[in-house]
Amino acid sequence: MASAEKSLSVFSTDELPDVSYRRFAILVSEWNTDVTEALFNGAYQTLLQHGAKAEHIIRGNVPGSYELSLGAQWFAQRDDIDAVIALGCVIQGETKHNDYINHAVAQGLTNVGLKTGKPVIFGVLTPNDQQQAIDRAGGKHGNKGDEAAITAIKMLGLQQQVYTKF
Template structure:
């Protein structure tokens, strides 16, 4: 469903289990920092609101969204980490660079989750412009960070 038709911060509370003893790794891209910091804040607040302990949430930064796959893998390698949330933003430009980066990141994050058999969540915005990114990072369409965090929570109960 297009985010223009759904608020990313709204979710069902179905299939939410106790996460008070779960550990989360959050990997945040430094590129488009205004957007990714808002995504991080949304993810953190959502995890805390659903019972995660602040001391069980670990954050690491990577330079850009392309590096989220390796950053996510390094988090997933830590046996004590139960779920990994990868947060980034790739804004479409004038070249095909956007297509290559988005495809590589989506594929890479998927492979990490399958390799380590734990939730590794794709919380990456792929908007056409800065305003669309801001609208999905706490703006009029909610926060993709919230959505990524609740996805991690629900997958832990799967």
């Protein structure tokens, strides 16, 4: 959990696997664009920094966070995609819409990963207000996009470990 003392983007990069041959899809919600673009830039740059090739990263846009699940399924079903990173931002606001959307997206992305056997990463911010979103999209709490990219890389490493014969 992020706090004033802890950044979301503090993670270990020890022993990351080689991802130079891996292919990633990054899905980006068009709702709260200022935040989701910052998340995308963080994820994209982090993938490049840790060995992914630009030509192996494809971006897809969806209208809102709710549509991330279906978009993730479409990309995960492709043979040439190894991992999907879903990025969005659903701000609390005055109604409970965020509760329904966040639950549906989390469940949907989980189901896609389980169905396809590929890493499908939940990079959706669920802040109480716009400032909290900004703080987690490159602000004082780091960038959740960075964290999502590292998670995808680590899950590909685990997948390789699990399926490598002794």
